[in-house]
Amino acid sequence: MTAAGLPATASSRPAGWWGMALFITTEATLFGAIFSTYVYLWLRSPRWPPQGIAPTKPFYPLLLTALLVATSVPVHGAFRSARAGAAGRAVALLLLAVAVQCSYLAGQFVLFAHDLDRMPPDRSAYASTYFTMLGTHHAHVVAGIALELWFALRLTRGVNRYRLVGLHATTLYWDFVIVAGLILVALQLAPR
Amino acid sequence: MTAVDLPVGPQRVERLERIWTPRPGVLGWLTTTDHKRIGLLYLFATLMFFAAGGVEALTMRTQLAQANEKLVGPGTFDELLTMHGITMIFLFIIPITTGAFGNYLVPLMIGARDMAFPRMNALSFWLFLASGCFLYAGFALGAAPNAGWFDYVPLALKQYDPGSNIDFYALGLILNGASSTAAAINFIATIFKLRAPGMSLNRMPLFCYAVLAVAFALLLALPALTLDCIFLELQRRLGFHFFDVAGGGDPLLWQYLFWIFGHPEVYIIVLPAFGIATSIIPTFARRRMVAFPLVAMAELLVAFIGFGVFAHHMFATGLATITLVFFAAASMLVVIPSTIQVYAWLLTVATGAPRFRAPLLFIGGFVVFFVLGGLTGIMFTAIPFDQALTDTYFVVAHFHFIIFGAAVFPILGGLYYWFPKVTGRLYHERLAIVSFWVTFVGTTLTFFPMHIVGLLGMTRRVYTYEPGLGWDAYNLAETIGGFTLAAGLLLILGNLVWSRFNGEPCGPDPFHGGTLEWTVPSPPPHYNFAVIPTVRSPYPNWDRTDAGYDLERGGLVLDAGHETPSTEVRDARLEEILSMPSESPWPIVLAACVVLAFVMLLAGHVLITAVFGVLGALTLGAWHLHEPEET
Amino acid sequence: MKVRLPSTEALQWIGLFTAPLAWTAQLVLGYGATLAACGPAPGRFGVSTVTWEATLTAGAAVLAVGGEAAAIAAYRRSRRDGLPDERRRFFAEAAMLASILFLLAILLGGIAATSEAPSCRQS
Numbered sequence: 001m002t003a004a005g006l007p008a009t010a011s012s013r014p015a016g017w018w019g020m021a022l023f024i025t026t027e028a029t030l031f032g033a034i035f036s037t038y039v040y041l042w043l044r045s046p047r048w049p050p051q052g053i054a055p056t057k058p059f060y061p062l063l064l065t066a067l068l069v070a071t072s073v074p075v076h077g078a079f080r081s082a083r084a085g086a087a088g089r090a091v092a093l094l095l096l097a098v099a100v101q102c103s104y105l106a107g108q109f110v111l112f113a114h115d116l117d118r119m120p121p122d123r124s125a126y127a128s129t130y131f132t133m134l135g136t137h138h139a140h141v142v143a144g145i146a147l148e149l150w151f152a153l154r155l156t157r158g159v160n161r162y163r164l165v166g167l168h169a170t171t172l173y174w175d176f177v178i179v180a181g182l183i184l185v186a187l188q189l190a191p192r
Numbered sequence: 193m194t195a196v197d198l199p200v201g202p203q204r205v206e207r208l209e210r211i212w213t214p215r216p217g218v219l220g221w222l223t224t225t226d227h228k229r230i231g232l233l234y235l236f237a238t239l240m241f242f243a244a245g246g247v248e249a250l251t252m253r254t255q256l257a258q259a260n261e262k263l264v265g266p267g268t269f270d271e272l273l274t275m276h277g278i279t280m281i282f283l284f285i286i287p288i289t290t291g292a293f294g295n296y297l298v299p300l301m302i303g304a305r306d307m308a309f310p311r312m313n314a315l316s317f318w319l320f321l322a323s324g325c326f327l328y329a330g331f332a333l334g335a336a337p338n339a340g341w342f343d344y345v346p347l348a349l350k351q352y353d354p355g356s357n358i359d360f361y362a363l364g365l366i367l368n369g370a371s372s373t374a375a376a377i378n379f380i381a382t383i384f385k386l387r388a389p390g391m392s393l394n395r396m397p398l399f400c401y402a403v404l405a406v407a408f409a410l411l412l413a414l415p416a417l418t419l420d421c422i423f424l425e426l427q428r429r430l431g432f433h434f435f436d437v438a439g440g441g442d443p444l445l446w447q448y449l450f451w452i453f454g455h456p457e458v459y460i461i462v463l464p465a466f467g468i469a470t471s472i473i474p475t476f477a478r479r480r481m482v483a484f485p486l487v488a489m490a491e492l493l494v495a496f497i498g499f500g501v502f503a504h505h506m507f508a509t510g511l512a513t514i515t516l517v518f519f520a521a522a523s524m525l526v527v528i529p530s531t532i533q534v535y536a537w538l539l540t541v542a543t544g545a546p547r548f549r550a551p552l553l554f555i556g557g558f559v560v561f562f563v564l565g566g567l568t569g570i571m572f573t574a575i576p577f578d579q580a581l582t583d584t585y586f587v588v589a590h591f592h593f594i595i596f597g598a599a600v601f602p603i604l605g606g607l608y609y610w611f612p613k614v615t616g617r618l619y620h621e622r623l624a625i626v627s628f629w630v631t632f633v634g635t636t637l638t639f640f641p642m643h644i645v646g647l648l649g650m651t652r653r654v655y656t657y658e659p660g661l662g663w664d665a666y667n668l669a670e671t672i673g674g675f676t677l678a679a680g681l682l683l684i685l686g687n688l689v690w691s692r693f694n695g696e697p698c699g700p701d702p703f704h705g706g707t708l709e710w711t712v713p714s715p716p717p718h719y720n721f722a723v724i725p726t727v728r729s730p731y732p733n734w735d736r737t738d739a740g741y742d743l744e745r746g747g748l749v750l751d752a753g754h755e756t757p758s759t760e761v762r763d764a765r766l767e768e769i770l771s772m773p774s775e776s777p778w779p780i781v782l783a784a785c786v787v788l789a790f791v792m793l794l795a796g797h798v799l800i801t802a803v804f805g806v807l808g809a810l811t812l813g814a815w816h817l818h819e820p821e822e823t
Numbered sequence: 824m825k826v827r828l829p830s831t832e833a834l835q836w837i838g839l840f841t842a843p844l845a846w847t848a849q850l851v852l853g854y855g856a857t858l859a860a861c862g863p864a865p866g867r868f869g870v871s872t873v874t875w876e877a878t879l880t881a882g883a884a885v886l887a888v889g890g891e892a893a894a895i896a897a898y899r900r901s902r903r904d905g906l907p908d909e910r911r912r913f914f915a916e917a918a919m920l921a922s923i924l925f926l927l928a929i930l931l932g933g934i935a936a937t938s939e940a941p942s943c944r945q946s
Contacts, residue, residue: 011385011758015309015384015770018308018381018384018385019308019377019381022380022411025411025412026373033452034419037419037434037445037449040445041442043855043859043862044442045862047864122431122432122433123433123439124433125433125439125440128426128434128439128441150816162820392906393914394914488917489917489920493924500847510945512861513944514876516946517936518854521928521935522931525924525927528924575946762907762910763910
């Protein structure tokens with residue numbers, strides 16, 4: 001410490017953590033607005049999905065979502081390892097998480113392409129909202145993967161406070177992506 | 193250093209000077225992360241946009257001064273009215289209150305040396321400037337946004353507005369929203385974590401409460417607008433269906449999302465003005481603010497309740513009666529927190545020993561306009577009244593009384609009030625008082641007759657009107673008022689510019705204010721505080737003399753680097769020392785990547801957009817490669 | 824049976840946030856119920872608007888009263904000089920005012936939402 005008599009323990013919620021928490025608040029509001037749009041149009045439509053579009057089959061979306069939820073384990077594990085000073089283990093857990101998340105994304109892209117075939121977004125508000133909703137979430141997943149890869153890279157040079165706070169913020173972000181994913185799949189599958 | 197007792201030895205002060213000296217020249221300004229420099233950059237940029245918005249207004253007023261005037265045609269008039277609204281709201285009032293006043297003052301008021309995220313602060317500014325240039329580029333290309341600042345569908349859809357006017361609108365506002373979101377995050381993190389030791393939340397200045405309320409409102413309201421603009425672009429460019437009934441959509445969806453943003457937006461506009469008023473009043477009334485906790489709460493309440501009244505902008509759209517009545521009820525109640533504040537201000541002046549210097553006069557003008565504008569606002573909560581007068585000049589009168597009278601007047605007062613702090617010189621008092629009266633008369637003459645002409649049936653957004661409807665004299669009066677108002681504003685500008693070079697030099701505290709910014713020299717040194725103060729009350733500058741306590745008790749000089757303390761959120765117990773970045777090129781580079789990506793998106797070059805996106809991501813990486821020094 | 828009250832710190836936050844969140848819930852859920860009831864397929868979700876709105880209002884009002892009680896309790900327990908009591912008192916004062924205001928908003932909104940019949944009529 002640079003000045004005499006300062007406490008040795010650093011804050012558990014430093015400014016960087018708050019920055020991410022606030023960013024999540026605004027992104028959560030964005031998701032809230034998209035989800036509300038979907039529900040609004042649903043309640044304003046005689047049929048939802050409209051005539052001619054079959055409801056989404058639940059099996060693969062649910063399976064993929066379970067995979068998404070599971071990635072919470074290595075991500076949190078990476079932060080705990082880094083906090084304990086085990087940089088190598090943190091990097092390994094981050095890379096494991098990224099590998100699973102990429103396969104999640106690959107599965108989602110296959111479903112996305114298949115859905116685009118059966119219900120083009122420029123034919124109905126249902127499809128427009130459906131794809132906007134999903135696409136927004138996938139974009140957030142990509143951002144999360146990028147953050148984890150970045151920290152995996154930086155942690156190969158060792159742990160320091162800056163990187164640790166950043167990794168903590170990343171785990172918070174990833175939890176948010178998972179919660180948004182759960183609400184998303186519920187809305188995706190609820191109209192039958 | 194000026195003639196102020198140095199709290200620490202001159203060697204340590206010299207060290208602080210050396211550590212915090214900015215990079216010289218234009219490069220220093222382009223790469224600055226200093227909150228005071230960024231505040232000034234915002235000030236100059238917003239004043240330029242204010243002038244542009246003013247020219248648009250005066251052109252419209254000249255066109256409307258007489259019946260069947262032929263100064264501009266309907267197409268141009270549509271662009272003028274749209275750009276006037278967009279400029280004044282997104283490019284003037286929000287950036288000047290948050291970006292200029294907020295950035296310059298918040299760290300000084302809380303005893304910090306900078307904002308929590310200095311580089312992101314710079315990014316906010318460059319993104320804001322880019323969004324303004326982006327929107328005005330539309331004008332240069334003859335394709336300025338032209339569907340009103342609310343941009344209702346179906347008018348804004350490709351079918352009725354095929355050019356790129358609306359694309360400039362949608363993409364420009366998304367860019368502007370990103371800038372404001374980053375700024376909001378910065379303000380909240382700063383107010384939560386960077387307050388001086390001892391500045392518990394109940395000892396924080398009321399201006400900071402206003403900024404906190406605004407920042408939260410921005411965070412929660414902007415996504416609705418961003419999403420609306422995304423939907424609009426997806427429908428216009430890719431044929432998606434959100435707003436057309438034939439495709440299963442709903443045109444009201446645009447309005448819902450717009451007003452869920454739009455109503456909190458008007459509180460975002462007026463709350464900082466409340467904050468400025470609650471800063472000026474105690475100083476010139478020479479008395480602490482009456483009911484301080486209630487005023488602080490009222491600022492947050494106005495922002496919060498503002499989210500639940502938005503459908504009152506849709507009373508004439510055919511919504512179910514049950515919805516209308518619910519929102520009318522909520523709209524009546526949002527008045528209460530504002531009224532609490534008005535009473536607190538008036539009681540503070542009445543029970544104090546007021547000196548009616550120019551800043552307080554502007555606050556007086558503000559209270560007059562706010563009460564009148566607030567009353568016409570409440571009239572609109574009566575649904576039948578609203579349905580008869582929606583989209584008439586009565587609405588235009590109401591919101592200009594609030595936006596000009598209640599939001600701009602405190603800004604003008606604030607410019608005079610903090611001018612000595614920023615420049616180290618006093619403004620010319622007599623000229624300032626004259627400038628107040630000219631502006632006050634001009635504002636009244638411009639906007640009061642609009643109530644009458646609205647009741648007589650003149651609708652909004654008309655580019656001309658037939659003679660003999662009884663509107664002519666009022667319109668002429670409004671135009672004369674507009675030019676008078678402009679003269680008042682020019683007097684203010686002239687006073688400030690003249691005083692900058694010829695004003696009488698002043699010390700740190702010419703008005704004897706109570707908050708921390710008055711404890712540092714004028715202008716503040718680059719490091720703000722030689723010793724980070726330890727605070728014991730909401731009016732530390734008054735209490736240090738009254739109660740005789742030592743602000744420098746903590747001994748926090750922090751001259752080992754570019755440092756400021758971080759404290760706990762509620763009671764501001766000291767936690768750690770933060771190392772702040774100094775100049776950095778990455779914010780302006782990232783802003784350039786982002787705006788170029790938007791330009792390419794507007795032009796339809798998706799691949800090049802992606803390239804700039806990737807460059808932006810790489811810039812973010814370079815940004816974070818530079819880590820703060822650890823001790 | 825003795826009920827242990829939450830700490831003064833917790834009571835302060837409960838007092839501050841309960842009433843606003845209750846009003847928000849009444850607004851959002853009430854609006855959703857209106858959409859469902861007044862849309863093209865009413866009765867799809869088996870709701871009667873008046874029942875919904877009355878229940879929401881009652882529930883929100885109870886929560887708001889609870890919030891007010893917490894605020895009063897927090898105020899009474901923050902008597903000492905200096906921090907943290909000074910700060911808790913500040914927020915408790917603010918919360919006492921705010922909770923009453925939100926209670927008023929909840930009740931007025933509830934009266935508005937249950938007094939109109941037929942409530943789906945377009946105006």
